[in-house]
Structure formats: structure tokens, C-alpha cells
Amino acid sequence: MKFKYVTLFLLAIATILFSCKKTEEVPVPAPLLSINAANVTVAVNTKYPFTSSANGEINYTHEWLLDGKTVSTSNFYVFNPTTAGNYTLMYKASNTTGVFTHTYKIEVPIPVVGATPTSSKYISRIFEYLPAPGQFINEAAVGSLAQAQKLIGNTNNLLTLGAYGGYLIFGFDHSVVNQNGNDLAIYGNPIGGTTPWAEPGIVMVSQDKNGNGLPDDEWYELAGSEYNDPATIKNYEITYTNPKGYANVTWKDNKGNSGAVETNTFHKHNYYPEFAPDQETLTFKGTLLRPSFGKVGSIFVNEAFSWGYTDSWSLGDDYQTNRYNGFDISWAVDKNGKKVDLKTIDFVKVYTAQNDKGNALLGEISTEIKGASDLNIK
Template sequence: MKRFLFFAFFLPVVISSCKKDKDVTTAPVYSFSIAKDTISAVIQQPVAIESSKTGGSEATVAWIVDGKELSSAQAFAHVFEVAGFYKVLFKARNQAGTFEKAFIIDVAPQVREGGESKYISRILEYLPAPGQFINVAPGNMASAEGIVGKNSGLVTLGAYGGYITFTFDHSIQNKEGADLAIYGNPLKPPTDWSEPGIVMVSRDDNGNGKADDTWYELAGSEYNSAETIKNYRITYYNPKAYANVPWKDNQDNSGAVEINAFHKQQYYPLFASNQDSLVFTGTLLKSTFGQVSGIWINAGFSWGYADSYSSGDDYDTKKYNSFDIARAVDASGKPVQLKAIDFVKVYTAQNNKGNALMGEISTEIKGAEDLHFGK
């Protein structure tokens, strides 16, 4: 009887112990439908990653994008609206441990292919700085629209910082060699008259068709010069009359865009939204205005600027300045890789009042062209 009672007591203990061993929790292990750690994607197109548990006990799953939990499903599915690099972390957790796997999603903007013209299709913004031609041709909105669809228009950007922004009916792709041509009207030596403009480019990272994304400078020959000033800022003040337009900058300098006897309209842009003052920022190139053998000149730079008689561009033969998207740099000067660009901005890059005969230094452009179009 005692033996029976002992066995009866021992049997549940053994059964309970076996059940406990069977229910031991183990850390989860997963595999994924994509083997690479970096995944290429395009805005507004779905990205999918499937997870499969290959070992361990059941676990709670989370997909975390740039620190924010996005989903608790076994499969990740998301549409990224803005181009950029995203860190996607898969995390599975149970009482025994945690399994993690990180992916980098490289989301690119859509590249608009095809197109009907190699020339500018649309002016997005025209905001010139004050100048002798502003408010009349070639310094009005009609002149800005006049560079669309050809390389024989003419628009002036006024003094330092004045700019124009435009686009094409397709993306300009970054291929071997120069990608973009910008036509100006510089004069060759010995009567040098260049009015260099810096060129900026941007991608439509958010896909909205507007130039509201990050801008990159196409670094020219003077980008690393000790005489080049980065993060330059200038403010022009409207005299609200045919009068000199005063300015101050962030280098503790002041001066004026001076009127002359040849152009007697107001020099401050009357179509600017702010009729009290205008602020422009960017990179300032050194002045090249001076006199040689009794002739007033403004010399160009070797390469990389609009409206500059550049030897490195072979302007004498090509009749345009050429630009390579591969020379794009970010705000800190770090090179960036752009597969294609959608928007172009050109602004006057020197601050010099010139004189009563020649007027201020003002970049002028006649049009722009995709050098790869149809090739």
C-alpha cells in the first residue's frame, strides 16, 4: 500500500516535470525574403520585406523606422514619400531573448525620362537683386519667361544673389562628362566681360514637382579658393525711388547698387513680394572688376560658372558653360552622388557695383540645355 501511494505521488511529479521541460521558452530566430542589408527603392513605390521564424519560441514582432515603430506584422510593407536613407529595424522578442536585424532603405526620387525638348520647359521662380536693368527688359518677368524652350533669350539676375530657378520636362541624368549647358553673353579677352553665376541643382525628393528640396552647389574652379566666402549674406533696402539701393552684408561691409544716367527706372525689383528689403545668401566669389590698358573688364573664371568666358569650358568653341552633376556638394562641402536632377538655380556670385559706364556685375543667361537629350 505504501509502495502504491509513493508511486501515485511520484507519477504526477514526473509528468509535471516533463511538461515543464517541454514548455521551456527559447530565443527567436528569423530569416528574411531579402538577403541584402541595403535595399534600393523609389519614392511612392512599395517596399516589402517578409520575415520567417526559423527557430525559437513564439515572439512579439516590431518593425521600427528611424526610431519609430511602424508595424507589428510579420511582413513589412511601406511606401516612402520622400527620398533619403532610412534605417529599418526588425525586432522579435520573447522571455528568452531578442532577435534583431537592421536594413538600410536607400529611397531615390523618381527619374523623369523622355521629354520633348532639350531646353528649359518652365520657370519656377525669378527673383533678381537690384540692378540697372531690373523692372525693364531684360530684367522683368517677360524676360525670364523668354529663356524657355531656346538658348537665345536673355534675362539678367541683378546684383549679388539675384536668381532664377527653372526645370525641364524630364530629369537631367548624371552621366559621363558634362550634363548641363547654360548659355550666357560674356565677352572674350582683351575686352573681357564675364558676370559669373553659381549653379545649384536639386532633386524632386518629395515628388511634388516643386523646388522645395535640398539644393546642392556645383563646385566650380573657385570653390576652394581662400578668397571665396561661404555662407555669405546680403540685405538690400528699397529706396522706393530712382536712387542708389543700399546694402549691408554679414562681413561688416556696406555699399550700394548705384544708379546711372542710362537707366532711370527704379532698380529695386517692383515685382518682389517684399518691397522693404531683400535678403540673399550663398557663396561669394572674389571680384575680378578692373581696368586693363584703359579698358574696363570683369574677368571670368576657369570653369564651373554661368556667364563666364571660361578657358576650361572652351567657351570660345562651345558658346556655353558646361556643368557636371558629379561636382555637386552639400552645404558642408561634402560631395554628393546624384543619379539625376530636376531643378536648376543660377545666381549672381560677385558683389561689385562696377561703374557709371558698365553698371553693376549681374549674371545674364540666354537659356539652358540637357547635353544628353536624345543620346
């Protein structure tokens, strides 16, 4: 009888203990984070570790989400941004009881190379020279790769960009800061007065967002006076075919038009750039400005636009006094025409913006450039 009571007593104790354990809840995760701040600043191309440590003997799962995408399921994640921007990193710790979350707002600033007392205001590097066909192309004095390099450090030499789309990409030994008024000066060889001769070029700028020192980031157009003109064509595209000799260089565009960069008797050589990577065809894309070629009496002219284009005797930026065209970084727009706020820029691209064959005497409309300078450096 006594044994029976003892057995019942032990069963009762076991039932009580089991019930307590069954009803005991597992604590919600409360991990220890290596970084508790909500806002973090990280330099581009810099490894930045985030870790989570268990608080006691609690087991739970980990998940790190960068801009909504899972990037790690361990207790750590190494953030290594390859481009500037703003990012959101969320950490989640989960178990059967609940979820712990912490969100980081990460800013990766655009790399800036500050100017020093020894910085030059002139071009310091030519990244790419790819002209469209033209009468001066392949001529050493004005249309060659070697001539492009001569624009470094001065504004005394002349380089042609050929017909529509031909371009030059260059940079300085520092980032150009967007200050009040014009920030860039670009030099050409336009003619003013009653018989003007302008060969307008569009200017684009870019920031070194990925910090690699190369112009491989997004480009922004500096919108000039004609940007919103109904006659201005956005997303224009033209393809030139190499004639492999002294002959007209034919072209077709994405508007169903065709034509040619025509030869003349003053330049008897192939007008297609012999140093272009593709010796079959060249395709250029950009914004096309309306033609302004015509006559004043018996004199052929090409009218300048008001402001915002290089190699243009523009009244809007007083070319007669300055002897250069001025550009404000604040004019920058993205590919959709939306204004962008650029504090600094690192690269500049200039390209011929009109598609006009001109005539046999003067040749095609082709932007020329003699150099550039940072107007913030005196």
C-alpha cells in the same frame, strides 16, 4: 492503508508531471516573414508592407526599427519613403526564452525621368525668378517675371539676375544624365577680347529625391576654377533694403560690410524687385567670388574666370567657339565642399556671384542668362 498508498502514488505522479512542465522551455520565436530577402528596393512615395506571422501558437512581442528608431510594435509595418536614400529596417520578435531578428537593407532610388525621342534639350520650366536689385530689374524686356518665362524652349531671350545673389531656378522635361565631359550649356552675353566684360554666375544643381517635381531638395554647387581660391568667401550672406522708389538700394552683409546698388540716369525707377514676396528686405546666401572689375586704359572691364561660371568669356571652356559656358555635373560639391556622385540632376539654379556696384555708366555687376541646354541631347 490502501487509500494511503493510492494517495501517495497520485501525489508522486503529480509531482513528476509538474516538474516536467516546469522544466519545459518555451521555444525561441520563429515567425514567418512575408519578405525573407535581406535587400529590398522600394520606389519613393510607395507603400511597401512588411508582415510577420506567428509560427504555431507561440506568443511573442513585435518591434520594427527603422534606422534604429521604433516605428511599430504590431506584427506589421508599412514602409512609405518620402525621399530617396538607403535605409535599415530591423524586425525583432521576443519572448522569455529569446529574440529573433531579421534585418532589411532598403534602397530607395532617386527618381529619374528618362529622355525620350521627343524630349527637348532646352529649358522646359521656370520654377522661380528672384533677382537682386539692379538697374534692369522691373523692366519688362529683361527684368520681369514674364521675361523669365521666355527662356523656355530657346536661347534667344535675355534675363538679368541683378546684383549679388539674384537667381533663376529652372528644369528640363527629363533628368539630365551625368556623362563624360560637360553635361550642361548655359548661355549669357559676355564680351571677350582685350576689353572683356564678364558677369560671372555660380551654377548649382539638385535632384528630385522626394519625387514631387519641385526644387525643394538639397542643392550642390558646381565648383568652378575659383572655388578653392583663398579670396572666395563661402557662406556669404547679404540683405538689401527696399528704398520704395528711385534711390540707391542699400545692403549689409554678414562680414560687417555695407554699401549700395547705385542708381544711374539711364534707368529711373525702383531697382528693388517689385514682384519679390518681401517688399521690405531681401536676403541671399551663397558663395562670393572676388571682384574682377577694373580698367584697361580708359575702358572699364570685368575679367572672366578660367572655367566653371556662366556669363563669362572663359578660355577654359572655349566660350569664343561654343558661345556658351559648359558645366560638368561631376563638379558637384555639398555644403561642406565634399564631392558628391550625382548620376542625374533635375533642377538648375544660377545666381550672380560677385558683389560689385560697377559704375554709373555700366551699372552693377549682374549675371545675365539667355537659356540653357542639355548637351547630351543633340
